[in-house]
Amino acid sequence: MASLDPVLDKDGVRLTVDESVATVTLTNAAKRNAQSPALWRALTQAGRSLPGTVRVVVLRAEGKSFSAGLDRQAFTPEGFDGEPSFIDLARGSDAELDATIAEYQEAFTWWRRSDVVSIAAVQGHAIGAGFQLALACDLRVVADDVQFAMRETSLGLVPDLTGTHPLVSLVGYARALEICATGRFVLAEEAERTGLANLAVPADQLDDAVRDLVGALISAPRDAVVETKALLRGVQGRTYEEQRGAERAAQARRLRDLAGVGD
DSSP states (O other): OOOOOOSEEETTEEEEEETTEEEEEEOOGGGTTOBOHHHHHHHHHHHHTOOTTOOEEEEEESSSOSBOOBOGGGGSSSOSTTSOOHHHHHTSOHHHHHHHHHHHHHHHHGGGOTTOEEEEEEOSEEETHHHHHHHHSSEEEEETTOEEEOOTGGGTOOOOSSOHHHHHHHHOHHHHHHHHHHOOOEEHHHHHHHTSOSEEEOGGGHHHHHHHHHHHHHTSOHHHHHHHHHHHHTGGGSOHHHHHHHHHHHHHHHHHHHHTOOO
């Protein structure tokens, strides 16, 4: 990736922008990009900092692991400096706990907004919160050493960082339940075969593969990609006939736009 001045560089997250392409990089390789509330706030800020020119966002990570998941320090009585520990959070009211988790989830929600296409470039371990962060993106390109796992259940918890919906959408309920309940590893071949990954490549080809995909995405007219993404995202909430109607309406908008005819 090109070396650019960062728009944001804090708490293990760096955002750079090169015209229509933004790159969000997890930078705490020494801790295998373990996640914390500070990192989640930085990811949320990154999403809010995207210029309107950005069409594609690439999520990548420095080091051998994409993200080893939640930093276990969160479960200690002292937690993180300046942060309530998870133990303290558990002692709060239901409303307070719900609001806190909702704030954490914001780091995982903006990747699928309608005006951008997001790509996770994943190598090595993507565990728990790391798996869910990769799932937050529209597309995933993985290295052949990738190891996905949803380990929350083995800790007595549930996946709560927005990963359950895309996981079921990609692999189906039964496989998603088995992956979450067992906490087993999903490797590159299975990830590509089941739809978790769009493409699996040798680790030394990961950046090139992502670069090729980015180039293909930005070669298409932006409005057509935005409309198509909206059509596909809405499929699960529509009947077949409703989807036909949505296609007609979207195509009418595109034809009028191309012809320069107002609504």
